[in-house]
Amino acid sequence: MIFFSNPKAQYLAYKNEIDAAIENVLSGTQFILGQNVASFEEEFAKYIGTDHAIGVGNGTDAICLALNALDIGPGNEVIAPSYTAVATIAAIKMAGAIPVLVDIDPNYYTLSPEAIEQAVTEQTRAIIAVHLYGQSADMNKVLTIAKRQKLKVIEDCAQAHGAIYENKRVGSIGDIGCFSFYPTKNLGALGDGGAVVTSDGVIASHIYKLREYGWDENRISQKSGRNSRLDELQAAVLRVKLPYLDADTKKRKKIAENYDKAFQSLPLVCPPVRDRCSHVYHLYVITVNNRNELVQFLKQNNIFPGIHYSTPVHKMPTYTDSLPIGANLTQTDFLADKVVSLPIYPELGTNEQDRVISTIREFYLP
């Protein structure tokens, strides 16, 4: 069976090093916020190109804590795309702010700058730019709007570890970058984990406090924080994997290249890549007209694709009232009926890639 992602294969690829790192933590005495977390924070900040990285419990918390650190909460609106993992929007609600869901750009599937412009009101405080599927949002346009409207920019980088937008890694472009290390992510832990990155020292110092009950150095809560810490075991695993991230991304790109070439003449759309950007292919998402039939055919052949996403957030019951007045989410609704995520992960062998390719060719050219 071939699945669209395979975190177990990633563990096995680095098993010896990961097992040794875990053993090392277990033989020590500090399981929370010790040397592994501190070192990982330093190494990850260096990799992304920011002054600070703060390990937190998961990617959803990372976004919520970013909003907390910017003092964005009740009564404030936050603009984000409806076409994203629901976690992006759940984080806005967790912060007590009002999510305002906008449409995507039909070419690259990331949030539409025109839709942002139309959604800004007196209450808007921030934009969350989601780097969907492994590719950066249109950051120049997002930053221009943010500057003009005096809004903060939070990058949701959960699907785009290492992706580059015009020579900068995502996470280092806006005010704050938020990462998830959920096991299927391009940099995945063996459990939950996340990080907030920023080069703003004031924001960083807020996040350090907010992730631990709002404590100051004397363990006195100066603000109302929460418990959202990255633990030593996950940090130790991430430290093993981080040095391999670029090599793993290269493997993902090679698979994407093979798929792009093989599907050229078929009636489907391969993932579009923005100029001067590097896509890290967290997901390889094609769009097709006959999704149900294709997915069924793939499953009959023991290939299990994903669908990201069949229900955009604005169609989920708790978020149906989160649209700006007069909003039109045509592109989001259009895409939701068409996307299929094909298997892609660094350990996907050439035989398995060939099987995916030949099965799809057989579907279209029986």
Ligand SMILES: Cc1ncc(COP(=O)(O)O)c(C=O)c1O
């Ligand atoms: C775009 C996006 N944002 C946020 C998250 C939330 O990450 P986590 O599952 O670590 O809370 C995810 C992960 O699913 C995601 O894909």
